[in-house]
Amino acid sequence: xxxxxxxxxxxxxxxxxxxxxxxxxxxxxxxxxxxxxxxxxxxxxxxxxxxxxxxxxxxxxxxxxxxxxxxxxxxxxxxxxxxxxxxxxxxxxxxxxxxxxxxxxxxxxxxxxxxxxxxxxxxxxxxxxxxxxxxxxxxxxxxxxxxxxxxxxxxxxxxxxxxxxxxxxxxxxxxxxxxxxxxxxxxxxxxxxxxxxxxxxxxxxxxxxxxxxxxxxxxxxxxxxxxxxxxxxxxxxxxxxxxxxxxxxxxxxxxxxxxxxxxxxxxxxxxxxxxxxxxxxxxxxxxxxxxxxxx
Numbered sequence: 491x492x493x494x495x496x497x498x499x500x501x502x503x504x505x506x507x508x509x510x511x512x513x514x515x516x517x518x519x520x521x522x523x524x525x526x527x528x529x530x531x532x533x534x535x536x537x538x539x540x541x542x543x544x545x546x547x548x549x550x551x552x553x554x555x556x557x558x559x560x561x562x563x564x565x566x567x568x569x570x571x572x573x574x575x576x577x578x579x580x581x582x583x584x585x586x587x588x589x590x591x592x593x594x595x596x597x598x599x600x601x602x603x604x605x606x607x608x609x610x611x612x613x614x615x616x617x618x619x620x621x622x623x624x625x626x627x628x629x630x631x632x633x634x635x636x637x638x639x640x641x642x643x644x645x646x647x648x649x650x651x652x653x654x655x656x657x658x659x660x661x662x663x664x665x666x667x668x669x670x671x672x673x674x675x676x677x678x679x680x681x682x683x684x685x686x687x688x689x690x691x692x693x694x695x696x697x698x699x700x701x702x703x704x705x706x707x708x709x710x711x712x713x714x715x716x717x718x719x720x721x722x723x724x725x726x727x728x729x730x731x732x733x734x735x736x737x738x739x740x741x742x743x744x745x746x747x748x749x750x751x752x753x754x755x756x757x758x759x760x761x762x763x764x765x766x767x768x769x770x771x772x773x774x775x776x777x778x779x780x781x782x783x784x785x
Contacts, residue, residue, distance in 0.1 A: 492733075492737075513557075546635070709757070
Protein backbone atom coordinates (compact mmCIF):
# COMPACT_ATOMS: atom_id res chain seq x y z
CA UNK A 491 0.00 0.00 0.00
CA UNK A 492 1.24 3.47 -0.84
CA UNK A 493 0.73 6.66 1.14
CA UNK A 494 -0.28 10.04 -0.19
CA UNK A 495 1.61 13.17 0.81
CA UNK A 496 -1.62 15.05 1.55
CA UNK A 497 -2.67 14.80 5.16
CA UNK A 498 -3.90 16.55 8.27
CA UNK A 499 -3.66 15.69 11.93
CA UNK A 500 -4.13 17.38 15.27
CA UNK A 501 -3.79 16.44 18.94
CA UNK A 502 -4.10 18.13 22.33
CA UNK A 503 -2.73 17.36 25.77
CA UNK A 504 -3.24 18.89 29.19
CA UNK A 505 0.04 19.97 30.81
CA UNK A 506 1.13 21.91 33.87
CA UNK A 507 1.47 25.03 31.71
CA UNK A 508 -1.94 24.61 30.08
CA UNK A 509 -3.50 22.89 27.07
CA UNK A 510 -0.85 21.98 24.51
CA UNK A 511 -2.11 21.55 20.95
CA UNK A 512 -0.26 20.41 17.83
CA UNK A 513 -1.58 20.71 14.28
CA UNK A 514 0.06 19.16 11.21
CA UNK A 515 -0.69 19.78 7.53
CA UNK A 516 1.23 17.99 4.78
CA UNK A 517 1.37 18.44 1.00
CA UNK A 518 3.55 17.04 -1.74
CA UNK A 519 7.26 17.83 -1.94
CA UNK A 520 10.22 16.01 -3.48
CA UNK A 521 11.89 15.63 -0.10
CA UNK A 522 11.07 16.07 3.58
CA UNK A 523 10.63 19.75 4.32
CA UNK A 524 9.30 21.06 7.64
CA UNK A 525 8.06 24.50 8.66
CA UNK A 526 7.53 24.95 12.39
CA UNK A 527 5.52 27.53 14.33
CA UNK A 528 5.88 27.28 18.11
CA UNK A 529 5.42 29.51 21.18
CA UNK A 530 8.37 31.57 22.40
CA UNK A 531 10.92 29.40 24.17
CA UNK A 532 10.30 26.26 22.08
CA UNK A 533 12.96 27.01 19.49
CA UNK A 534 15.38 24.71 21.32
CA UNK A 535 13.03 21.80 20.58
CA UNK A 536 12.86 22.41 16.82
CA UNK A 537 15.54 19.89 15.90
CA UNK A 538 13.83 17.20 17.98
CA UNK A 539 10.41 18.01 16.51
CA UNK A 540 11.78 17.70 12.98
CA UNK A 541 13.29 14.30 13.78
CA UNK A 542 9.99 13.08 15.23
CA UNK A 543 8.05 14.34 12.23
CA UNK A 544 10.44 12.84 9.69
CA UNK A 545 10.16 9.44 11.33
CA UNK A 546 6.39 9.35 10.69
CA UNK A 547 6.25 11.57 7.60
CA UNK A 548 9.45 10.84 5.66
CA UNK A 549 8.50 12.78 2.51
CA UNK A 550 6.47 15.90 1.80
CA UNK A 551 6.16 19.48 2.98
CA UNK A 552 5.08 19.45 6.63
CA UNK A 553 3.56 22.52 8.29
CA UNK A 554 3.63 22.11 12.07
CA UNK A 555 1.91 24.46 14.50
CA UNK A 556 2.16 24.27 18.28
CA UNK A 557 0.06 26.39 20.62
CA UNK A 558 -0.29 26.59 24.40
CA UNK A 559 -3.49 27.79 26.04
CA UNK A 560 -2.98 28.66 29.73
CA UNK A 561 -6.62 27.85 30.31
CA UNK A 562 -7.35 30.73 32.70
CA UNK A 563 -10.55 31.53 30.82
CA UNK A 564 -9.63 35.17 30.33
CA UNK A 565 -10.03 36.90 27.01
CA UNK A 566 -6.75 37.92 25.36
CA UNK A 567 -5.82 41.37 26.66
CA UNK A 568 -5.06 43.97 24.03
CA UNK A 569 -2.28 46.46 24.61
CA UNK A 570 -2.55 49.86 22.91
CA UNK A 571 0.60 51.87 22.31
CA UNK A 572 -0.83 55.38 22.61
CA UNK A 573 2.44 57.14 21.84
CA UNK A 574 2.92 55.12 18.67
CA UNK A 575 -0.67 55.82 17.64
CA UNK A 576 -0.15 59.56 18.25
CA UNK A 577 3.03 59.49 16.17
CA UNK A 578 1.25 57.71 13.30
CA UNK A 579 -1.65 60.19 13.42
CA UNK A 580 0.68 63.20 13.44
CA UNK A 581 2.69 61.87 10.50
CA UNK A 582 -0.41 61.09 8.46
CA UNK A 583 -1.97 64.50 9.16
CA UNK A 584 1.26 66.18 8.09
CA UNK A 585 1.27 64.09 4.91
CA UNK A 586 -2.34 65.01 4.14
CA UNK A 587 -1.56 68.71 4.61
CA UNK A 588 1.54 68.47 2.43
CA UNK A 589 -0.45 66.85 -0.37
CA UNK A 590 -3.45 69.14 0.22
CA UNK A 591 -5.74 66.20 0.76
CA UNK A 592 -9.02 66.46 2.63
CA UNK A 593 -8.59 63.28 4.63
CA UNK A 594 -9.59 62.39 8.16
CA UNK A 595 -7.80 59.62 9.97
CA UNK A 596 -10.31 57.24 11.50
CA UNK A 597 -9.79 54.89 14.41
CA UNK A 598 -10.50 51.85 12.24
CA UNK A 599 -7.57 52.78 10.01
CA UNK A 600 -5.28 53.74 12.85
CA UNK A 601 -5.55 50.48 14.76
CA UNK A 602 -4.45 48.57 11.64
CA UNK A 603 -1.09 50.32 11.58
CA UNK A 604 1.91 48.38 12.76
CA UNK A 605 2.56 48.38 16.47
CA UNK A 606 -0.51 50.33 17.54
CA UNK A 607 -2.46 47.37 18.95
CA UNK A 608 -1.03 44.03 20.03
CA UNK A 609 -2.01 41.13 22.22
CA UNK A 610 -0.46 40.64 25.62
CA UNK A 611 0.09 37.03 24.54
CA UNK A 612 2.78 38.23 22.13
CA UNK A 613 4.58 39.80 25.07
CA UNK A 614 4.29 36.68 27.21
CA UNK A 615 7.66 35.46 28.52
CA UNK A 616 9.22 32.32 27.16
CA UNK A 617 7.77 29.06 28.44
CA UNK A 618 9.37 25.73 29.22
CA UNK A 619 7.35 22.83 27.79
CA UNK A 620 8.14 19.36 29.08
CA UNK A 621 9.81 17.28 26.36
CA UNK A 622 7.67 14.20 27.07
CA UNK A 623 4.46 16.21 26.69
CA UNK A 624 5.79 17.75 23.49
CA UNK A 625 6.78 14.35 22.08
CA UNK A 626 3.41 12.81 22.93
CA UNK A 627 1.27 15.54 21.37
CA UNK A 628 3.51 15.70 18.28
CA UNK A 629 3.44 11.93 17.74
CA UNK A 630 -0.32 11.78 18.19
CA UNK A 631 -0.88 14.53 15.61
CA UNK A 632 1.56 12.82 13.25
CA UNK A 633 -0.29 9.50 13.60
CA UNK A 634 -3.53 11.24 12.68
CA UNK A 635 -1.86 12.75 9.60
CA UNK A 636 -0.48 9.32 8.64
CA UNK A 637 -3.96 7.79 8.85
CA UNK A 638 -5.27 10.39 6.44
CA UNK A 639 -2.28 9.91 4.10
CA UNK A 640 -2.87 6.16 4.18
CA UNK A 641 -6.56 6.54 3.28
CA UNK A 642 -5.68 8.90 0.44
CA UNK A 643 -2.96 6.48 -0.65
CA UNK A 644 -5.55 3.69 -0.99
CA UNK A 645 -7.54 5.82 -3.39
CA UNK A 646 -4.41 6.72 -5.36
CA UNK A 647 -3.41 3.06 -5.59
CA UNK A 648 -6.84 2.02 -6.86
CA UNK A 649 -6.69 4.70 -9.55
CA UNK A 650 -3.16 3.74 -10.60
CA UNK A 651 -4.08 0.05 -10.85
CA UNK A 652 -7.06 1.02 -13.00
CA UNK A 653 -4.78 2.98 -15.33
CA UNK A 654 -2.42 0.01 -15.60
CA UNK A 655 -5.32 -2.31 -16.49
CA UNK A 656 -6.37 0.03 -19.29
CA UNK A 657 -2.79 0.23 -20.58
CA UNK A 658 -2.54 -3.57 -20.68
CA UNK A 659 -5.66 -3.73 -22.84
CA UNK A 660 -4.20 -1.20 -25.27
CA UNK A 661 -0.90 -3.08 -25.38
CA UNK A 662 -2.77 -6.30 -26.20
CA UNK A 663 -4.40 -4.50 -29.14
CA UNK A 664 -1.01 -3.29 -30.34
CA UNK A 665 0.47 -6.79 -30.14
CA UNK A 666 -2.51 -8.28 -31.97
CA UNK A 667 -2.40 -5.64 -34.69
CA UNK A 668 1.38 -5.76 -35.30
CA UNK A 669 1.51 -8.87 -37.60
CA UNK A 670 -1.42 -7.63 -39.71
CA UNK A 671 0.43 -4.53 -40.85
CA UNK A 672 3.27 -6.70 -42.28
CA UNK A 673 0.81 -8.76 -44.32
CA UNK A 674 -0.88 -5.58 -45.51
CA UNK A 675 2.47 -4.02 -46.41
CA UNK A 676 3.55 -7.17 -48.27
CA UNK A 677 0.39 -7.10 -50.38
CA UNK A 678 0.75 -3.36 -51.01
CA UNK A 679 4.39 -3.74 -52.03
CA UNK A 680 3.64 -6.69 -54.34
CA UNK A 681 0.81 -4.80 -56.03
CA UNK A 682 2.96 -1.69 -56.52
CA UNK A 683 5.83 -3.65 -58.03
CA UNK A 684 3.52 -5.61 -60.31
CA UNK A 685 1.91 -2.39 -61.50
CA UNK A 686 5.33 -0.98 -62.37
CA UNK A 687 6.53 -4.15 -64.12
CA UNK A 688 3.35 -4.74 -66.08
CA UNK A 689 3.41 -8.19 -67.68
CA UNK A 690 6.89 -8.95 -66.31
CA UNK A 691 6.57 -11.23 -63.28
CA UNK A 692 7.95 -9.87 -60.01
CA UNK A 693 10.79 -11.61 -58.20
CA UNK A 694 9.18 -13.18 -55.11
CA UNK A 695 12.57 -13.53 -53.39
CA UNK A 696 13.22 -9.79 -53.71
CA UNK A 697 9.80 -9.00 -52.30
CA UNK A 698 10.43 -11.44 -49.45
CA UNK A 699 13.73 -9.72 -48.64
CA UNK A 700 12.06 -6.30 -48.58
CA UNK A 701 9.34 -7.59 -46.30
CA UNK A 702 11.96 -9.17 -44.03
CA UNK A 703 13.78 -5.84 -43.87
CA UNK A 704 10.56 -4.02 -42.96
CA UNK A 705 9.71 -6.66 -40.38
CA UNK A 706 13.07 -6.16 -38.71
CA UNK A 707 12.75 -2.37 -38.75
CA UNK A 708 9.18 -2.42 -37.45
CA UNK A 709 9.64 -5.18 -34.90
CA UNK A 710 8.21 -4.06 -31.55
CA UNK A 711 8.23 -7.37 -29.72
CA UNK A 712 11.12 -6.38 -27.45
CA UNK A 713 9.47 -3.07 -26.58
CA UNK A 714 6.18 -4.81 -25.78
CA UNK A 715 7.95 -7.32 -23.51
CA UNK A 716 9.84 -4.56 -21.70
CA UNK A 717 6.74 -2.40 -21.30
CA UNK A 718 4.80 -5.32 -19.84
CA UNK A 719 7.71 -5.99 -17.48
CA UNK A 720 7.77 -2.34 -16.35
CA UNK A 721 4.03 -2.38 -15.71
CA UNK A 722 4.34 -5.57 -13.70
CA UNK A 723 7.17 -4.09 -11.64
CA UNK A 724 5.16 -0.92 -11.12
CA UNK A 725 2.20 -2.92 -9.83
CA UNK A 726 4.38 -5.05 -7.54
CA UNK A 727 5.98 -1.93 -6.11
CA UNK A 728 2.55 -0.43 -5.47
CA UNK A 729 1.22 -3.48 -3.69
CA UNK A 730 4.39 -4.17 -1.74
CA UNK A 731 5.09 -0.63 -0.53
CA UNK A 732 3.72 -1.21 2.96
CA UNK A 733 3.62 2.53 3.61
CA UNK A 734 7.32 3.02 2.77
CA UNK A 735 8.34 5.95 0.53
CA UNK A 736 8.24 4.53 -3.02
CA UNK A 737 7.23 7.60 -5.02
CA UNK A 738 10.69 8.18 -6.48
CA UNK A 739 11.08 4.52 -7.48
CA UNK A 740 7.66 4.52 -9.11
CA UNK A 741 8.64 7.70 -10.94
CA UNK A 742 11.70 6.00 -12.40
CA UNK A 743 9.65 3.00 -13.57
CA UNK A 744 7.11 5.38 -15.09
CA UNK A 745 9.86 7.06 -17.13
CA UNK A 746 10.92 3.68 -18.51
CA UNK A 747 7.30 2.93 -19.45
CA UNK A 748 7.13 6.25 -21.28
CA UNK A 749 10.33 5.48 -23.17
CA UNK A 750 9.03 2.11 -24.41
CA UNK A 751 5.67 3.59 -25.41
CA UNK A 752 7.49 6.27 -27.43
CA UNK A 753 9.55 3.64 -29.25
CA UNK A 754 6.48 1.58 -30.07
CA UNK A 755 4.82 4.69 -31.44
CA UNK A 756 7.83 5.50 -33.62
CA UNK A 757 7.74 1.99 -35.12
CA UNK A 758 3.97 1.62 -35.39
CA UNK A 759 3.38 2.85 -38.97
CA UNK A 760 -0.30 2.01 -38.56
CA UNK A 761 -3.23 4.30 -37.77
CA UNK A 762 -5.02 1.95 -35.37
CA UNK A 763 -1.82 1.07 -33.59
CA UNK A 764 -1.04 4.78 -33.32
CA UNK A 765 -4.37 5.32 -31.56
CA UNK A 766 -3.52 2.62 -29.04
CA UNK A 767 -0.09 4.15 -28.50
CA UNK A 768 -1.71 7.52 -27.80
CA UNK A 769 -3.86 5.82 -25.17
CA UNK A 770 -0.73 4.23 -23.69
CA UNK A 771 0.97 7.62 -23.48
CA UNK A 772 -2.16 9.11 -21.95
CA UNK A 773 -2.05 6.43 -19.26
CA UNK A 774 1.59 7.17 -18.53
CA UNK A 775 0.82 10.89 -18.26
CA UNK A 776 -2.01 10.19 -15.82
CA UNK A 777 0.35 8.07 -13.75
CA UNK A 778 2.89 10.90 -13.79
CA UNK A 779 0.31 13.33 -12.42
CA UNK A 780 -0.77 10.97 -9.64
CA UNK A 781 2.79 10.20 -8.61
CA UNK A 782 3.29 13.88 -7.79
CA UNK A 783 1.40 13.14 -4.57
CA UNK A 784 2.75 9.67 -3.73
CA UNK A 785 5.07 9.48 -0.73
